[in-house]
Amino acid sequence: MSAEQQEMLSSLAEIVERVAGVPAERVLPEKSFTDDLALDSLAVVEVAFSMQEHTGIDIPEEDLARIRTVQDFLDLVEHSAERN
Structure with missing residues (x-):
């Protein structure tokens, strides 16, 4: 896990x-x-x-339905950050 991912997990x-x-x-x-x-x-x-408020990263509501695990959420935040 990268330092950025560890910080996001924290x-x-x-x-x-x-x-x-x-x-x-x-x-x-x-x-x-x-x-x-x-x-x-x-x-x-x-x-x-x-998390959106904390990071400033927009997380599309329609993507939330796919979240099952903490890792899924971290991946979604990372992917959303790349799109912003």
Whole structure:
């Protein structure tokens, strides 16, 4: 994992902790938002909007439906950053 990805993961973990109360250390790339971290779809959307505000990167809502794992989310943010 690159330093940029690690920084993004750290930011995401902090946001997940704030939004859903999941300890940041549990937010790992292989974890499923729903199965492992117990976030519902509304919480994932709230995390995405918070991440947009934090990074300034526009994350298309239609892409959020494809997110299953923390790594999926990180890949989406990275891909969205490349488009911006």
